[in-house]
Amino acid sequence: MAAKPKLYYFDGRGRMEPIRWLLAAAGVEFEEEFLETSKDLEKLRNDGSLMFQQVPMVEIDGMKLVQCRAILNYIAAKYNLYGKDTKERALIDMYIEGVADLNEMYLFWSISPPNEQAAKMTQMKDKIANCYLPAFEKVLKSHGQDYVVGNRLSRADIHLVELLYTVDELDPSLLANFPLLKALKTRISNLPTVKKFLQPGSPRKPPLDEKNLAKVKEIFQLK
Amino acid sequence: MSAVGAAECLSLLPCSVDYHAWDGTRAKGFQSLLTGHNQRLSYHQMSVENPGDCIMAGKPRLHYFNARGLMESIRWLLAAAGVEFEEEFIDTPEDFEKLKNDGSLIFQQVPMVEIDGMKLVQSRAILNYIAAKHNLYGKDIKERALIDMYIEGVADLNAKFRLLPVTPPDEKDAKITLIKESTTNRYLPAFEKVLKSHGQDYLVGNRLSRADIHLVELLYLVEELDPNLLANFPLLKALKARISNLPTVKKFLQPGSPRKPPVDEKILEKARKILKV
Numbered sequence: 397m398a399a400k401p402k403l404y405y406f407d408g409r410g411r412m413e414p415i416r417w418l419l420a421a422a423g424v425e426f427e428e429e430f431l432e433t434s435k436d437l438e439k440l441r442n443d444g445s446l447m448f449q450q451v452p453m454v455e456i457d458g459m460k461l462v463q464c465r466a467i468l469n470y471i472a473a474k475y476n477l478y479g480k481d482t483k484e485r486a487l488i489d490m491y492i493e494g495v496a497d498l499n500e501m502y503l504f505w506s507i508s509p510p511n512e513q514a515a516k517m518t519q520m521k522d523k524i525a526n527c528y529l530p531a532f533e534k535v536l537k538s539h540g541q542d543y544v545v546g547n548r549l550s551r552a553d554i555h556l557v558e559l560l561y562t563v564d565e566l567d568p569s570l571l572a573n574f575p576l577l578k579a580l581k582t583r584i585s586n587l588p589t590v591k592k593f594l595q596p597g598s599p600r601k602p603p604l605d606e607k608n609l610a611k612v613k614e615i616f617q618l619k
Numbered sequence: 620m621s622a623v624g625a626a627e628c629l630s631l632l633p634c635s636v637d638y639h640a641w642d643g644t645r646a647k648g649f650q651s652l653l654t655g656h657n658q659r660l661s662y663h664q665m666s667v668e669n670p671g672d673c674i675m676a677g678k679p680r681l682h683y684f685n686a687r688g689l690m691e692s693i694r695w696l697l698a699a700a701g702v703e704f705e706e707e708f709i710d711t712p713e714d715f716e717k718l719k720n721d722g723s724l725i726f727q728q729v730p731m732v733e734i735d736g737m738k739l740v741q742s743r744a745i746l747n748y749i750a751a752k753h754n755l756y757g758k759d760i761k762e763r764a765l766i767d768m769y770i771e772g773v774a775d776l777n778a779k780f781r782l783l784p785v786t787p788p789d790e791k792d793a794k795i796t797l798i799k800e801s802t803t804n805r806y807l808p809a810f811e812k813v814l815k816s817h818g819q820d821y822l823v824g825n826r827l828s829r830a831d832i833h834l835v836e837l838l839y840l841v842e843e844l845d846p847n848l849l850a851n852f853p854l855l856k857a858l859k860a861r862i863s864n865l866p867t868v869k870k871f872l873q874p875g876s877p878r879k880p881p882v883d884e885k886i887l888e889k890a891r892k893i894l895k896v
Contacts, residue, residue, distance in 0.1 A: 447809050448772045459764060465743070466767035473760045482751045486737060489744035494726050531725050 401426040401456040404440060406615055408608050409601045410503065411464050412452045414555055416600065418468055420593035421554045422475035428599065434615050472551040479546055487545050488552045491535065495555045498528050502562060506604045507618065521570065524563055529574050532556060536576035542583060549587070557584040565603060679704040680733040682718060684893065686886045687879045688781065689742045690730045692833060694878065696746055698871035699832045700753035706877060712893050750829040757824055765823050766830045769813065773833045776806045780840045784882040799848060802841055807852050810834060814854035820861060835862040843881060
């Protein structure tokens with residue numbers, strides 16, 4: 397009965413990518429409508445479709461949801477990827493908010509002027525190597541289980557593995573000293589839904605290149 | 620009364636039971652929030668051999684600077700839910716180092732809240748837990764989606780207010796103009812429209828939720844910046860008055876409560892010293 401979820405964003409990772417990962421991991425097929433120009437964004441705004449005049453927006457189950465966390469929380473809860481009780485959810489939230497902080501750094505780095513990127517990259521790598529990866533490795537070590545929380549798959553595993561792929565793209569050596577995280581990445585990548593998403597031709601988006609960066613700046617009227 | 624729950628209390632383990640699942644006399648609407656705290660105490664007195672024995676959940680303990688920052692929303696929510704809490708202020712660089720070296724901070728950051736046997740960091744993790752525990756997060760996932768959408772909008776605007784004190788002086792006026800524009804052209808109209816759409820007393824589900832608390836906290840910030848900003852939003856003004864009159868919120872708004880004053884130069888200076896920046 398429910399139509400497929402429909403994602404409204406530009407044709408790139410940005411703030412929509414974690415949503416694509418989560419839907420894909422949950423085995424949910426979805427459609428995408430890409431903004432190509434600032435006019436497309438204007439149209440969505442004038443339609444009244446965007447509560448705060450911003451994307452991402454996802455049409456799902458009769459709602460036009462904006463704000464990534466609102467969208468992700470709904471998907472995670474609907475598909476049973478949000479823990480079994482409020483305490484598991486608290487742990488999941490704690491971990492995924494750490495992942496989100498790092499994603500935020502990555503996002504801003506990717507749209508920074510070239511002369512600022514080197515410094516931002518150094519800062520990011522430092523946080524990755526000395527703060528975030530050790531924290532997550534420690535969690536896995538503490539219980540020795542195959543998943544980050546509750547001994548079963550949750551959104552925490554999906555968001556973390558998405559991050560590990562980004563880290564790997566930036567610098568594969570960053571993962572060298574984190575055997576449990578590498579094992580998690582492999583395990584999660586082998587889940588049928590995730591494996592499918594990792595293949596060419598899936599909705600997964602590549603890193604931002606110069607052409608698309610220019611497009612993003614035009615759509616969102618960034619300097 | 621579950622045997623597990625009673626055993627937890629007797630053995631003085633952190634009680635992770637959902638109080639509302641026990642509540643055979645659940646009151647409607649926000650009444651249960653006002654009396655919920657007391658109901659919790661009386662259940663535990665009923666469930667243990669000697670009423671004084673149950674030390675189960677201590678009060679939540681907040682670790683942060685003596686300032687609003689990222690902890691203020693947590694103070695508001697706990698207060699609105701009628702939950703008494705303790706605060707341990709980070710006053711010196713050594714205080715901060717100690718917390719980090721303790722292993723208490725998974726990402727070496729505060730806010731951190733000790734609650735129900737956990738040391739939670741990340742404000743959203745903390746807020747989500749409190750909201751769910753105290754029945755302020757909607758009745759199902761669709762209500763939660765609306766609540767999340769609204770509160771994330773609030774959080775975006777709140778962040779702009781929060782960063783104002785650390786804006787370079789020569790950029791401040793421009794920033795204030797931008798914030799005022801965002802407030803009156805983007806955010807307040809969106810929330811006024813929600814209230815108008817259903818004509819109810821609360822943002823979501825016709826009962827108090829965290830959405831009302833976080834929004835009203837924001838409206839106080841807006842008013843602090845410029846009371847005129849609220850002029851054209853009668854439903855928001857009415858919501859602000861209504862929520863402010865709830866007994867728990869009213870108490871929190873009074874002098875001497877844990878509510879923190881606006882950030883000033885003195886507070887900033889202290890924070891810089893502690894963070895060594």
